[in-house]
Structure formats: structure tokens, C-alpha cells
Amino acid sequence: MIFFSLILGACAPSRIVKPLAKGEKDVSFSLGGPLIGFAGTTIPIPFTSLCGAYGVKENLTVFGSLHVTSLAYGVFQTDLGIVREMIAQKGFIPGISIAPTANLMFDKWESTFSFYPAIDYNFYWNYKQSQNYFYVGGTNWFELRSTRAHEETQQQHWIPAFQIGHTFKRPKMSYTIEAKYINPFVSNNNIIVDYRSFGDKGTIGIYIGISKRF
Amino acid sequence: MRHSIIFLTLVLLSSCLRLDDNLYNSDNTISEYKFDNYEGEVDFVLDTSYKIPENKFLMFTLTSDDEGDKAEIYAVYLGDTSTISEDTVIMYCHGNKDHMDFYWQRAKLLANVGGNCHYGVMMIDYRGFGLSEGVTTESGLYADVNVSLNWLKNKGLTNDRLVIYGFSLGSAPATEMSAENYSMKPSKLILESPFASAEVMVHDASSLAIPSSYFTNLKIDNAEKIKKVNQPFLWIHGVNDAFLAMETHGEIIYKNYNGEYSEAVRVDGADHGDVPNTMGFVEYMTVIDNFIKK
Numbered sequence: 095m096i097f098f099s100l101i102l103g104a105c106a107p108s109r110i111v112k113p114l115a116k117g118e119k120d121v122s123f124s125l126g127g128p129l130i131g132f133a134g135t136t137i138p139i140p141f142t143s144l145c146g147a148y149g150v151k152e153n154l155t156v157f158g159s160l161h162v163t164s165l166a167y168g169v170f171q172t173d174l175g176i177v178r179e180m181i182a183q184k185g186f187i188p189g190i191s192i193a194p195t196a197n198l199m200f201d202k203w204e205s206t207f208s209f210y211p212a213i214d215y216n217f218y219w220n221y222k223q224s225q226n227y228f229y230v231g232g233t234n235w236f237e238l239r240s241t242r243a244h245e246e247t248q249q250q251h252w253i254p255a256f257q258i259g260h261t262f263k264r265p266k267m268s269y270t271i272e273a274k275y276i277n278p279f280v281s282n283n284n285i286i287v288d289y290r291s292f293g294d295k296g297t298i299g300i301y302i303g304i305s306k307r308f
Numbered sequence: 309m310r311h312s313i314i315f316l317t318l319v320l321l322s323s324c325l326r327l328d329d330n331l332y333n334s335d336n337t338i339s340e341y342k343f344d345n346y347e348g349e350v351d352f353v354l355d356t357s358y359k360i361p362e363n364k365f366l367m368f369t370l371t372s373d374d375e376g377d378k379a380e381i382y383a384v385y386l387g388d389t390s391t392i393s394e395d396t397v398i399m400y401c402h403g404n405k406d407h408m409d410f411y412w413q414r415a416k417l418l419a420n421v422g423g424n425c426h427y428g429v430m431m432i433d434y435r436g437f438g439l440s441e442g443v444t445t446e447s448g449l450y451a452d453v454n455v456s457l458n459w460l461k462n463k464g465l466t467n468d469r470l471v472i473y474g475f476s477l478g479s480a481p482a483t484e485m486s487a488e489n490y491s492m493k494p495s496k497l498i499l500e501s502p503f504a505s506a507e508v509m510v511h512d513a514s515s516l517a518i519p520s521s522y523f524t525n526l527k528i529d530n531a532e533k534i535k536k537v538n539q540p541f542l543w544i545h546g547v548n549d550a551f552l553a554m555e556t557h558g559e560i561i562y563k564n565y566n567g568e569y570s571e572a573v574r575v576d577g578a579d580h581g582d583v584p585n586t587m588g589f590v591e592y593m594t595v596i597d598n599f600i601k602k
Contacts, residue, residue: 204521206522210516242511243556244531284549284554286509286512286552
């Protein structure tokens with residue numbers, strides 16, 4: 095019946111996995127979302143977003159995004175954050191980055207503001223002397239509200255996801271594909287959206303992204 | 309500055325998309341109603357012992373006026389229209405799927421509660437469903453049910469013999485008619501697999517307590533509206549409802565009811581659309597009959 099496609103933490107793939115070089119700029123576009131059953135088949139919800147990033151230091155990048163699909167629904171949604179490389183890659187030992195993010199939303203209908211802090215972490219491996227890299231990691235959204243609809247207690251305050259992805263890096267362009275296992279500890283039964291997953295927990299998200307560096 | 313203006317313009321102009329219409333899963337492509345001969349998907353099919361005699365079936369149209377937005381809607385009455393002034397009538401508000409053909413078996417089942425056509429049953433296709441004209445809206449739902457109640461009233465039905473029954477989406481107009489002042493005030497309210505509010509749908513689907521206004525302008529809020537209902541209330545819900553969870557939707561409505569009498573029937577093993585057949589038709593009809601006679 096209804097396809098309220100609502101896992102907002104799953105609107106986008108990991109923004110910046112590996113920090114940019116100092117002074118480098120990056121603009122990216124991403125498409126994809128949670129898999130749902132729709133018209134007898136399974137499709138990823140086509141969330142879209144734009145993201146801009148800037149390398150402040152060799153191991154520190156700032157970024158900000160605009161969720162285009164949300165905007166089309168009258169909701170201004172952005173995530174602002176930084177990515178810091180905690181450990182550089184050494185051979186088979188992966189590089190590790192952490193990205194604290196502020197997700198901000200505001201709608202034109204009832205002027206309601208929402209803030210969701212989140213933190214991402216990623217392990218990444220460049221391979222075969224190329225700039226391509228493979229990564230695995232996690233995304234963690236936090237719900238700060240204590241109550242939900244009709245003054246019921248909000249039970250879940252941590253909404254995790256685990257991602258795996260690959261970035262093909264060319265001199266000026268990058269192409270990324272990512273899969274996420276979203277909210278993997280919570281049942282996907284008895285809700286209005288027909289999320290698709292490995293079993294009866296969470297949902298799988300599929301994303302593609304393209305970016306250009308300056 | 310130029311970029312700011314472009315950005316603000318984008319925000320203001322690009323916000324016409326809403327998910328409201330997704331609530332109404334209607335089919336208005338049919339050219340006629342088939343009722344017993346309908347071969348499309350239905351939740352269950354009754355055997356011939358539930359058949360409605362031809363002289364106890366009437367299909368007709370009504371003109372529904374939603375603050376100037378007029379639509380001709382289709383209605384059926386199961387029972388003897390000449391005895392509405394004496395009979396007890398169930399106003400059946402169907403769910404959000406397709407049209408009356410999909411709900412025909414359910415209406416027939418209710419028309420067999422207490423015996424064949426013991427109670428009159430009225431069912432309509434809301435505007436935008438089946439052959440009914442117009443576009444479905446929240447206020448249109450209420451206007452369409454209201455004009456039906458007005459038709460019953462003009463046939464001699466009185467409030468004390470009117471029972472309103474809402475299934476799924478139909479829980480909204482059923483609760484609204486029971487709580488507020490319309491053409492008639494039902495004496496009893498029955499909700500099967502009701503939904504609490506758009507907000508609960510959003511919260512269930514996202515796991516977040518996120519404002520529902522981010523997705524929909526729907527104001528339907530049965531969980532709040534039920535607080536204004538004082539008439540006796542019967543709530544029936546499938547324990548395994550995979551669409552509108554019993555715990556987050558039905559239980560909230562039941563908990564918020566503060567009226568004179570309430571009864572809950574939680575049906576083990578039942579999903580959203582199979583409560584009557586999971587209960588067993590005889591048991592289901594007995595529960596309805598006993599409640600109406602209370």
C-alpha cells in the first residue's frame with residue numbers, strides 16, 4: 095500500500111571514506127537507498143544527494159551535502175561533517191577514517207527541525223599500486239528524542255548500519271558502489287514498508303556515486 | 309547572494325511532492341462492478357450460503373459535496389431498503405485497496421451476522437475508488453461517508469440503530485463520524501485492523517521519532533480522535549498484522565479510548581487482511597452480533 099521510504103540514515107552512501115589531499119575539492123552525486131518490494135519486484139529507493147568536500151589538511155576533510163530527494167518533498171536535509179584519517183594504510187593494514195556528522199532537517203510544512211548526530215568509521219585498502227580502494231565500515235545514527243508518536247517511549251536510540259564498498263579512482267573522477275546493511279538488529283516485520291533484507295531484520299541498501307575533484 | 313536566492317527558490321518551488329496519495333491504493337479503471345462474479349484478488353471468498361438475495365441488494369449513486377468539491381459516488385445497500393426505519397444498519401467503511409469488489413465478501417459477511425440480511429449493510433466507494441468520481445482526499449472520505457449517513461437518515465434510520473464499522477483506512481471515517489457531529493452519530497463503533505496515525509506509520513518505518521510532516525500532510529489521527537468517542541467500541545486486530553502492527557497502531561487506539569464500554573479481540577495468527585477467516589466466519593459473526601446486541 096504505502097511506500098513511506100523512511101530510513102533517512104540510509105539516504106546516502108558514506109560521504110568521504112578517505113580524506114582528500116590538502117586543498118583538494120570534491121563534488122559528488124549519489125543515487126540509491128534501501129531495497130523495498132515494489133510492484134512485484136525489488137528496487138532500491140532512488141534517493142539522490144549532492145555533496146561537496148574540501149581537504150583542510152592532509153588527513154582532515156570537511157564536507158556538506160544537500161539531499162535532493164528530500165528537498166523535492168519540502169524538506170531541507172543536509173549533513174555536515176569532517177573526515178579524519180586516524181591511521182594511514184601500511185601494506186595490508188588498512189587505513190582508518192572516522193567521520194562525525196551532524197544531520198539537520200527542516201520542513202516547510204510545519205517548520206519542524208530535527209538533528210541527528212551520526213558517526214561513520216571506515217577501513218580502506220588501496221591495492222595494486224592504484225588509487226582504487228576497497229572499504230568496509232559502519233554508520234551510526236543516534237535518535238535523541240525520548241518519546242515517539244502519542245507520547246510512547248522511543249525505544250531505539252542507536253540506528254547502526256554496516257557498509258562495504260569500492261571506489262574506482264581516476265585522475266579527476268571517482269566512481270563508487272556501496273552496499274549497506276541498515277538497522278540489522280531490528281525486525282523488518284509488521285511495518286508498512288516492505289523492506290528487503292537477508293532475513294527478517296533490517297534492510298539492504300544499494301548506492302552508486304560519482305565525484306569530480308578539482 | 310545569487311546562489312542564496314537560487315537555493316531558496318529551489319526550496320520553495322521544489323516541494324510539491326508528498327506521499328499522501330500513496331495511502332489510497334485505489335483502482336478506478338473498472339467499467340462495472342462484478343460483486344459475486346469478481347475474479348480479482350480478494351482476502352477470502354464466502355460459499356453460496358452467504359449469498360444476498362437479489363431483492364435485498366441495491367446499488368445506487370450519491371452526490372457527495374466536500375466543501376464545493378462535488379463527486380458522484382457509488383454505494384450498495386444489502387438488506388431491505390423499505391425497512392431501514394426499523395432495522396439496525398452497519399455502515400461499512402472499507403480499506404484502501406481497489407474498490408467495492410475487493411470488499412464485497414466482507415460486506416456480505418456482515419450482512420449475514422445474526423442471519424441472512426438480519427442487519428442492513430451499507431458500503432460505498434470513496435471518491436476516486438472504483439466507479440466513484442473524483443480524487444480521494446482525507447476530507448473527501450469524511451464527506452462521502454457523511455452523505456451515506458444522510459441517505460440512511462432520510463430512509464428513517466436513527467442514531468441508536470446505526471453501527472459504524474471501519475476496516476484499515478476505513479477506521480478514519482468511522483472514528484471521525486463517531487467522534488464529531490455529522491449527519492448521524494453512530495451508536496456503536498467497530499474498528500478492524502485500524503491505523504493509529506500517519507506519525508506511527510512514519511516512526512515504525514524509520515525507527516526514528518521523526519516528524520511525519522517530512523513525508524505527508526495527512527492529519528488522520530485515530531489515536532487522538534478516539535479520545536472523543538464515548539459510544540461502545542469493539543476493536544479487532546490480527547496479532548501478526550504485518551502491515552499495521554497491532555502493538556503500535558491498534559493497541560494505542562484501544563488504550564486511548566475513554567468511553568463507556570470497550571471490547572478487544574486480538575486474533576492469534578491473523579495478518580492484516582485475514583482476521584475474519586482466521587477467526588472463523590462463525591466466530592467472527594458471533595463477536596460482531598454479540599457486540600451489536602449489547
